[in-house]
Amino acid sequence: MALTAVATDIITTKHHVSVHVLFVADTAGTIRKLSVVPRSRQTCLLEVLQPFAAPTTILTMRLLSEAGSLYLGTDSALVRVPVQRCERYRSETSCLGAMDPYCGWDASGLDERHCDADGRCSPANWTGLGWGDWSPWSECSVPCGGGVQTKSRTCDGDSAACLGPSRVEQECNVQRCKGDWSCWSEWSACSVSCGVGRRRRDRECRATAAAGSADVICDGAATSEEPCEMTSCTSLEGWNQWSVWSLCDARGEQHRARHCMVSEPGGELCQGEDRQARLCVDTGDAE
Template sequence: MNEIFYVKLSHLFLEWVQWSAWTICSTTCGGGTRKSSRKCPQGAGFCSGTFTKTESCNTQRCASDWGEWSEWSRCSATCGGGEMTSFRRCRPATGLCNGNSRKTEICNVQNCSPEWDQWSTWSSCSATCGGGKRTSSRRCRTTGGGGGGLCSGNAKKTETCNLQLCPSGNYPHNVFTSAASNSLTVSRRSHKHPMAG
């Protein structure tokens, strides 16, 4: 009698209460999860198995749609024709939308006004003394990244440099070049000693 009682009592302790209804799916589309739970009348230690279970739900692909277009970006050029862009996002991010997420439009198509770059640094002087020349140049360009133009003024300027006199040679005789023969001729002056007769 006692043995039968204990068997039945032990059997009662191992019985779980029925599983609860499934919880609401964590997402409405694109794949989510839901849970169900059960209780052991005498506590979880007296029943064999787990007290919760999980399964996937709403695995169908979400219906996707585009969000609003963003504000236009700043034009890539202030004149001469540039581009500006706008973007939009597909919602939800896991969805698949038809069409493009980016669009481009031409902007600032008016002609650019040409202007000069800064003058370059002066070149080396053509002579170290006695007067030489050096030059500086600049380039005509258009602002805003547009096409070329025609600037008013000169692209090159010249000035004199190293105007100081060259040091003269201290020679005991005269040296000159004959332009006719293109040959170097040296002449010496003879000096008479005052004591000579």
């Protein structure tokens, strides 16, 4: 990842005349704190700082030794970050093992003590400065359809040293929810009155209880089609339209009729029956 800014500091320690400390920022806004020990010229990674909840480009970075702070300039804010966070080390082993030139351990014999800048021991109830670590991301608020998860951090000391948000959120489980198909509808009428046509039926993708009101998706097609065959168009030549179905008669039947429009039927004219009957239905008249 490319670098955007570098700041340096020189610290005088107990064991070395001077230790060079480098603060290196990348394009995501992450700052790596490195130390260079003069005798070995070895570079060590001391700490990775993430002052922003989301990737943010640091345009400028300046270190003020007197204030013990880095000042970060972005396109929308100026942020102060302490150069030392010795309060993170709660034991002598962790404090000395970190090899942070800003921190030392006070061996004064107090029952409870903390690693502090310049090796000073602070009271057990001292909370330090700056933000604590971010909590893990919470569970997503929904299993699908787009929810929210959060993480938070607490200010360990003076609120003036805690710049930025204490809680952030991000989208999660943005994939569409799975739904359930309804039953298929009845087949539609054939698309033609004679010959071969098409008919179709439909079904609806419906949300499940888990999906709630979220937009859902179902596997498979919502529409099905198949061919349908009606009376040959040639056989209809010469006939007029069928009449509407009659009312039900005493035998529970309906009838309809058609008439041949030519004076001399024959050949391909007026083929088929001129009357039809069916059992009564309650759907009303039909063609």
